[in-house]
Amino acid sequence: MERNQECKLVKEWIVEVGNYIRTHIHESFEVAEKENRQDIVTEMDKKVQNLLLEKIRTTFPEDKVLAEENGLSEIEEMSGRLWIIDPIDGTLNFYFQRENFAIMVALFEDGIGQLGFIYDVMNEQIYWGGKNIGVYRNDERLMSPKNTALSNGLLGINAFMYAENIEHTRDIADKSMGVRVYGSAAIEFIHLLHGRIIAYLSNLAPWDWAAGSVLAEELGLEFSALNGGELSFDTRSYYIVGTKELMKEVRETYMKC
Amino acid sequence: MERNQECKLVKEWIVEVGNYIRTHIHESFEVAEKENRQDIVTEMDKKVQNLLLEKIRTTFPEDKVLAEENGLSEIEEMSGRLWIIDPIDGTLNFYFQRENFAIMVALFEDGIGQLGFIYDVMNEQIYWGGKNIGVYRNDERLMSPKNTALSNGLLGINAFMYAENIEHTRDIADKSMGVRVYGSAAIEFIHLLHGRIIAYLSNLAPWDWAAGSVLAEELGLEFSALNGGELSFDTRSYYIVGTKELMKEVRETYMKC
Structure with a gap:
């Protein structure tokens, strides 16, 4: 699959999953604590990760995955294609604010970052791009920030x-x-x-x-x-x-x- | 003037001044340091305060004003009607982010808070209300937050x-x-x-x-x-x-x- 096709496909997946979150955002969620009281995981974290995983595994069955939940958080070595997934980044914001959280997905090849996706779910803005293809917010290309001291x-x-x-x-x-x-x-x-x-x-x-x-x-x-x-x-x-x-x-x- | 008329008028002033800020937000501003390097004041802070001051002094000439800029930051005593103005709250955000700042205005009577206004300028949302009249975001009444521990x-x-x-x-x-x-x-x-x-x-x-x-x-x-x-x-x-x-x-x- 060509890079730009791959990019388009992953964006579609993420936005689809983000729409799912927005539709269910006002439901109550079961919460479990992980390493400490402030490190929580909701049903939604797991659900979102599984939705993304399924899509990646169906379309790219050879690729490896590193992800926050469900025992996918370790990787033996970085060779080949590796998808890195954070289903809901900012889980405390998700849970207490119902905003200020995002879905993040990256593609690495032989340890080198190639593609990145950040979906600000509640504002419906997807930031995406990667090596030699620029960075975009939805369809708008972002300029480099000033090189400020x-x-x-x-x-x-x-x-x-x-x-x-x-x-x-x-x-x-x-x-x-x-x-x-x-x-x-x-x-x-x-x-x-x-x-x-x-x-x-x-x-x-x-x-x-x-x-x-x-x-x-x-x-x-x-x-x-x-x-x-x-x-x-x-x-x-x-x-x-x-x-x-x-x-x-x-x-x-x-x-x- | 009745309380609800007064409220409506002040909201109109603040939104009008906020629109002025949005129109000029991408200009460059002169900046002066106040007490320390991180305590800055822009031309816009002064401009906004003056616009609000003029309206208050024209409509309520008897009222006192306490405000952040231009030597209005001290008040001798709290009796009577007192307007309290923060022309741009979050000046560093205004200057470096062009968002996440607001205009704030309050009315106190004999030291007791009566009305409050917070205008999130870039999101065009005005939070307003006060004693015995409820709190609103634009036209929507806000419920009390949960009494969380x-x-x-x-x-x-x-x-x-x-x-x-x-x-x-x-x-x-x-x-x-x-x-x-x-x-x-x-x-x-x-x-x-x-x-x-x-x-x-x-x-x-x-x-x-x-x-x-x-x-x-x-x-x-x-x-x-x-x-x-x-x-x-x-x-x-x-x-x-x-x-x-x-x-x-x-x-x-x-x-x-």
């Missing part, structure tokens, strides 16, 4: 990392114009693609950063582990994505300490 | 207060389901009125909390200084607003320490 923009941030100054998060934030906490990596990535924040620092699993990183990179932003090292597909990582100018300052000033 | 909801919070645990802010947040930082008191109040967050804790000037507090109180929420004391109209205060259940727990557990 750390001292002249707002940062998206994980509140706990900020408070504890994990990997210099607080030091970095204090040089910026201020921090925002939206409660969903997907929503932070959307703000980043528009230049409303110029970096995002958090503690993320691969399905949290995969799609957004592909899109951010295509718009000229850079990402890495917050200590400068490689990101892991096996576990959570302290993660940063931001403008080139900001990443240069962070690398030079904070990643060496 | 601290442990079962999200909090809006000032990131610095959270990190420094000022007046137990961090202790309180750690008992909740998580924190959000939207960068504008007005936007936090809007989320609060809808029940998307169940409390908001920040360091606020009177024009930051006046309108939102009137609306929150009318929907059954409670507010006070974070140490349990009186709020000041002369200076910034550590401020909390939240559900009755949450405020009860905060009063019993944290305000006595």
Whole structure:
């Protein structure tokens, strides 16, 4: 299947599943706690993941899948084609706000990000694109955000990392114009693609950063582990994505300490 | 003038001024720093305040005004009718995001909040109402949010207060389901009125909390200084607003320490 056909198909799947969520958003959901009280999973997370999985497995039976729920959260090696799925990113927002959450899907090939999709379900906006094909919001092509310096923009941030100054998060934030906490990596990535924040620092699993990183990179932003090292597909990582100018300052000033 | 006429008039003024902002939002603005690097004022803040001031002074020449910009930020005493104006709440969002800011206006009489108006300019939604008249989003009456306990909801919070645990802010947040930082008191109040967050804790000037507090109180929420004391109209205060259940727990557990 050609890349643009593949892209079109996956967008259709995601929007279809998003429509399903919107139709059922005002029902009550069973909730289970995962690792801690604030880490919850709803029936809807599992339902959405299964809907997407079924479509991928039917159309691309050879491909591997890494996904947040139902025991698909580990991958042995990165060779070949790998789909990475976050069925509902921002589950607490989904549950308590009924907005500010998104579906995220990425395609990696031999460990290299190729396609990314973020669907802001309640606003019916799909951000999509990837390596050498640009980034779009629905049908509109996005321009690269300005290459803003750390001292002249707002940062998206994980509140706990900020408070504890994990990997210099607080030091970095204090040089910026201020921090925002939206409660969903997907929503932070959307703000980043528009230049409303110029970096995002958090503690993320691969399905949290995969799609957004592909899109951010295509718009000229850079990402890495917050200590400068490689990101892991096996576990959570302290993660940063931001403008080139900001990443240069962070690398030079904070990643060496 | 009758209360409902007064309400209608002020809404018209605010929406008219909001339309002016939207028309000029993509121009570049001169920016001046106030008390610190992150405390900025744009030409637009001053322009909006002057437009509202002119209307108030023409129609209600006897009334007093307390407002953020242009030397109107102090008031000698609270007797009589007092308009409290925040021309653009969330100035950093206005400047860097071109969204997530609002116009806020309140009317107090003898120190008691009577009317509140919050205009989410980019989404063209005006939240308005007051004592004994209910709270509305445009023409739709809002129901009171659920009386949710601290442990079962999200909090809006000032990131610095959270990190420094000022007046137990961090202790309180750690008992909740998580924190959000939207960068504008007005936007936090809007989320609060809808029940998307169940409390908001920040360091606020009177024009930051006046309108939102009137609306929150009318929907059954409670507010006070974070140490349990009186709020000041002369200076910034550590401020909390939240559900009755949450405020009860905060009063019993944290305000006595």
